[in-house]
Amino acid sequence: MEKSDYLRLYKQMVLIRRIEEKCAELYQQGKIGGFLHLYIGQEAVGVGAVAAMKQQDHIITAYRDHGIALAVGMEAGVVMAELLGKATGSSGGKGGSMHLADVSKHFWGGHAIVGAHLPLATGLALSFQYQHNDSVIICMMGDGATNIGYFHESLNLSKVWKLPIVWMVENNQYGMGTAVERASAVGEIRQKALGYDMANARVDGMDLLAMKEATAAALEHARSGKGPFLLEAMTYRFRGHSMGDPERYRKPDEIKKWQEDDPIGQYHDHLTKKKIATAKELDAMEAQVEEETAAAVRFAEESPNPAPEALWENIYA
Numbered sequence: 001m002e003k004s005d006y007l008r009l010y011k012q013m014v015l016i017r018r019i020e021e022k023c024a025e026l027y028q029q030g031k032i033g034g035f036l037h038l039y040i041g042q043e044a045v046g047v048g049a050v051a052a053m054k055q056q057d058h059i060i061t062a063y064r065d066h067g068i069a070l071a072v073g074m075e076a077g078v079v080m081a082e083l084l085g086k087a088t089g090s091s092g093g094k095g096g097s098m099h100l101a102d103v104s105k106h107f108w109g110g111h112a113i114v115g116a117h118l119p120l121a122t123g124l125a126l127s128f129q130y131q132h133n134d135s136v137i138i139c140m141m142g143d144g145a146t147n148i149g150y151f152h153e154s155l156n157l158s159k160v161w162k163l164p165i166v167w168m169v170e171n172n173q174y175g176m177g178t179a180v181e182r183a184s185a186v187g188e189i190r191q192k193a194l195g196y197d198m199a200n201a202r203v204d205g206m207d208l209l210a211m212k213e214a215t216a217a218a219l220e221h222a223r224s225g226k227g228p229f230l231l232e233a234m235t236y237r238f239r240g241h242s243m244g245d246p247e248r249y250r251k252p253d254e255i256k257k258w259q260e261d262d263p264i265g266q267y268h269d270h271l272t273k274k275k276i277a278t279a280k281e282l283d284a285m286e287a288q289v290e291e292e293t294a295a296a297v298r299f300a301e302e303s304p305n306p307a308p309e310a311l312w313e314n315i316y317a
Contacts, residue, residue: 006276009051009208011285013043013264016067018293019076023066023083023097026297027243032083035112036097039067041238044263045170046071048211049138049233052219056133058106060121061140063098064170064237065110068140072107074100076292077299086303093306094314115145118154118167125163125228136164136222138215144175146189155228159196162227166218167193169230170205172237177249193230205233206263209270236261 020038027036039046042064050059050071061068069079074090082089083097091099101109108124111117121139128135145151146169158165169189173180186192193200199221203214211233218229236258240247271277 003276006271007281007285009047009212010264010267010271010277010282011289012047012071013208013267014286014289015076015292016043016047016070017264018289019070019079019296020066022080022293022297024239024243026084031301032097033085034096034098035063036083036243037064037241038237038239038243039064041258041263042170042172042205042235043067044208044211044267045168045205045233045235046140048205048208049140049168049215051208051212052215053138054134054219056106056135057219058108058124058135058137059140060108060117060124060137061110062114062117062142062145063110063112064142065098065100069100069102069107069110072102072105074102074105074107076296080296080300081303084300084303085305086300087306087310088299088303092310092313094310115141115148115150117141118145118150121165122154122158122163125158125165126161128164129161134223136166136219138166138168138219140168140170142175143169143171143173143180143189144178144183145169146192147175147183151192152195155193155196155198155230158228159198162225164222165228166215166222167228167230168215168218169232170235171232172235174237174241174249176241177245177247179249188232190230190232198228198230199226200230200232202232202234205235206258206261206266208263208267235263 020040026032046067078090082091085093087093098112099110121137124137171189175183190200190202204210218231221229272279
């Protein structure tokens with residue numbers, strides 16, 4: 001990668017972190033309604049995965065979607081406007097936190113129901129295969145989604161038909177408040193792919209470059225006609241499952257231990273130790289991100305609410 005590529009990835013992770021921190025503030029002020037699932041701590045997974053995609057590739061995810069939206073290049077102001085329910089948001093202010101999407105960027109959303117997007121990913125991959133194009137879809141999900149029926153039905157069919165999919169599990173250790181080892185029969189979630197004779201791997205999801213490299217290998221496997229690949233990214237969310245989570249199920253020492261492996265801090269150290277960038281350059285970039293975040297909030301707050309007649313638009317029955 002060129003220096004500009006390394007810096008772009010750093011900026012993306014910092015932007016996600018700052019936007020998320022601002023989201024928490026706005027939620028507490030009552031300006032964001034509904035549920036809000038923060039991505040803080042998992043930035044390396046989303047940024048690393050998207051960085052490995054080729055232009056023709058696609059991505060779909062679950063409700064913890066803000067980081068993916070920003071990583072694919074959605075404007076921070078548009079994302080923030082959607083969160084505040086404004087007409088300038090990506091879904092006209094009617095989708096909110098869990099329904100960010102921009103098909104022009106091959107980002108199919110943001111889905112609120114656990115695992116409900118896995119069959120959609122299967123269908124998208126089937127369309128790529130049917131049209132004989134060179135696209136692969138990354139389907140991201142949390143560890144909790146691997147215990148439901150959609151997961152097993154989708155993995156099975158994707159293997160039977162050798163579909164171009166990378167099933168990407170963001171194992172952040174907890175399905176809401178339930179630890180993985182209390183809900184999963186196998187210690188490593190990637191082992192669930194073995195039941196379908198599917199290629200798989202586990203990667204350090206706190207390490208941006210490792211994440212990018214592992215995703216690139218998985219994408220190449222799926223693109224080559226060998227069928228789907230399951231990639232398990234080991235990560236951790238520093239905040240609760242959602243803003244309404246009292247977090248009684250984990251201890252501060254555990255959170256602190258993971259925060260010491262902060263993906264942004266790790267990558268900052270890598271850039272400076274390898275002399276790819278100076279601390280001063282990274283500080284300047286962070287200051288720029290602060291300005292972009294403030295501008296995004298300003299744009300969202302000054303945007304109009306959806307018009308009353310918008311209630312009757314985009315209805316399908």
